[in-house]
Amino acid sequence: xxxxxxxxxxxEWGIVSARQAGRNLAKxxxxxxxDQARITTAISELARNIYLYxxxxxxxxxxxxxxxxxxxxxxxxxxxxxxxxxxxSVREVMEDGYTTSGGLGAGLPGVKRLMDxxxxxxxxxxxxxxxxxxxxx
Amino acid sequence: xxxxxxxMINSYRDEVIAQWKKEITQVQEGEFNxxxxxxxxxxxxxxxxxxxxxxxxxxxxxxxxxLRSFTERLIHTGWPLSYFTKGLQVFRRVLLELMTSNDALPxxxxxxxxxxxxxxxxxxxxxxxxxxxxxxxNTLHLQKLALKELSAPLIPVFEKISVMxxxxxxxxxxxxxxxxxxxxxIIEHRSQVVLIDITGVPVxxxxxxxxxxxxxxxxxxxxxKCILVGIRPEIAQxxxxxxxxxGKFSTKSSLRKGIESGLExxxxxxxxx
Numbered sequence: 001x002x003x004x005x006x007x008x009x010x011x012e013w014g015i016v017s018a019r020q021a022g023r024n025l026a027k028x029x030x031x032x033x034x035d036q037a038r039i040t041t042a043i044s045e046l047a048r049n050i051y052l053y054x055x056x057x058x059x060x061x062x063x064x065x066x067x068x069x070x071x072x073x074x075x076x077x078x079x080x081x082x083x084x085x086x087x088x089s090v091r092e093v094m095e096d097g098y099t100t101s102g103g104l105g106a107g108l109p110g111v112k113r114l115m116d117x118x119x120x121x122x123x124x125x126x127x128x129x130x131x132x133x134x135x136x137x
Numbered sequence: 138x139x140x141x142x143x144x145m146i147n148s149y150r151d152e153v154i155a156q157w158k159k160e161i162t163q164v165q166e167g168e169f170n171x172x173x174x175x176x177x178x179x180x181x182x183x184x185x186x187x188x189x190x191x192x193x194x195x196x197x198x199x200x201x202x203x204l205r206s207f208t209e210r211l212i213h214t215g216w217p218l219s220y221f222t223k224g225l226q227v228f229r230r231v232l233l234e235l236m237t238s239n240d241a242l243p244x245x246x247x248x249x250x251x252x253x254x255x256x257x258x259x260x261x262x263x264x265x266x267x268x269x270x271x272x273x274x275n276t277l278h279l280q281k282l283a284l285k286e287l288s289a290p291l292i293p294v295f296e297k298i299s300v301m302x303x304x305x306x307x308x309x310x311x312x313x314x315x316x317x318x319x320x321x322x323i324i325e326h327r328s329q330v331v332l333i334d335i336t337g338v339p340v341x342x343x344x345x346x347x348x349x350x351x352x353x354x355x356x357x358x359x360x361x362k363c364i365l366v367g368i369r370p371e372i373a374q375x376x377x378x379x380x381x382x383x384g385k386f387s388t389k390s391s392l393r394k395g396i397e398s399g400l401e402x403x404x405x406x407x408x409x410x
Contacts, residue, residue: 038374038375040340103344106380107342107379110380114379
């Protein structure tokens with residue numbers, strides 16, 4: 001199974017279409033209402049970060065599977081990629097209330113709480129790749 | 138255009154029309170003839186090819202005018218732009234093929250004819266694209282205006298109580314409008330309680346929450362009270378997960394409950410008679 005969709009984000013409308021694609025894929029994979037809301041909100045945060053800090057980038061959405069003792073586990077993976085300025089201190093952005101843009105500073109730590117897996121890879125001056133996964137329960 | 142070229146094109150007129158019609162039907166097959174009856178199609182094709190040839194005899198302004206009225210009619214009935222651009226490309230190819238099939242033509246003449254035909258057809262294509270994009274831009278502009286009018290209405294439902302129902306995505310532009318319209322409306326309607334209804338907002342992320350918090354704070358500064366209503370269960374859960382603190386103002390699950398507490402705050406209540 002490889003349902004994959006890429007959405008380019010370079011304007012506020014990109015955020016909306018990424019969100020829409022995410023909601024559709026989540027629905028298709030069988031996520032419930034609350035998890036759909038979690039996934040779309042996470043996409044919204046990630047896409048907005050791209051738009052705010054890197055100006056442009058892309059969101060890749062993919063249905064994934066992993067084999068476990070209890071059988072096959074299905075999930076949705078979101079990869080947010082950009083070639084922006086990168087994050088100076090990953091430890092700081094993962095703290096609640098830390099913001100450089102005057103926002104609430106809840107975005108990335110919030111995404112981590114909304115999703116099951118969270119991985120961030122950022123190099124200053126080269127860009128950021130954030131990968132998050134939500135597993136179907 | 139040189140009279141000799143016009144004359145030459147005219148001498149091929151019937152052949153060009155016949156060949157064009159044959160090729161255009163092939164191009165159009167499977168593209169958009171599902172929705173259009175064949176008779177209408179043939180009629181439009183005939184009119185189109187005759188119009189192209191007709192522009193040769195007219196002065197530039199007259200030709201433009203003819204083309205404009207023709208395209209306006211077709212834009213109105215929803216013909217795709219690709220019909221015209223493909224049609225003209227096929228026309229040019231057919232015409233050039235026919236004209237150069239004559240071996241007796243000196244190569245210099247062939248080249249001249251080529252560039253004449255090129256600029257003639259390109260002119261028509263440019264005008265068509267302009268007409269179409271003009272009509273799209275116009276539609277887009279009107280829709281933006283309509284959207285703006287819908288984006289942040291403040292409704293005075295009772296004396297001292299107003300409601301702002303929000304439907305759809307909130308972006309930075311709209312957040313600004315919400316704030317302005319809230320504050321202006323509070324002064325205008327002398328509201329003491331404002332209910333912001335987010336039932337129709339699909340996603341509440343930190344940015345949207347931030348804008349709502351700011352709006353509520355501004356409402357507090359002008360002496361009114363803000364109640365956030367219409368928080369769906371899944372939105373409540375994501376707000377908690379995100380760790381957003383909405384504790385500074387009261388929230389209610391539905392608009393009805395919000396109105397009840399709004400009436401309470403202004404020392405009134407609804408009683409049955």
